[in-house]
Amino acid sequence: MGRGRIAGDLPDWSVTEDEHRELRWILLFVRLVVAAVMLFYGLPKIRDLKSNTNDFVEMGFRPGIFWGTLIAVVEFIGGIAMKVNSLCPNQSC
Secondary structure, three states: OOOOOOHHHOOOOOOOHHHHHHHHHHHHHHHHHHHHHHHHHHHHHHHOHHHHHHHHHHOOOOOHHHHHHHHHHHHHHHHHHHHHHHOOOOOOO
8 A cells, every 4th residue: 555645755846056147038939939939829819800700700700800809819919928028037017
C-alpha cells in the first residue's frame, strides 16, 4: 500500500535569481509573439468587417454581424493590450 506524502517528500521548487531572470525574458518573448500573431490576424478582420461577418455566417455563427465584429475587436484589441502590458517592467499594469 502506498503512503500519503509528507512535507519531507515534496520536491524543492526554489528558483535561483538567474533562473528567475531567464524565465522573465522567456515569458516576455512569448507575450510579444502571441501579441504579434493576434495583431497580424486581427487587423485584416478590423479592416474588412463585412467580409469577416460573411465568413462567420458561412461557418454557422448567427448573427454574423455580432460574432464577426466581436471576434475582430477582441483579437485586435487583445493584441494591443498584450503589447502594452509587455512594456510594464513589473507586469502589474
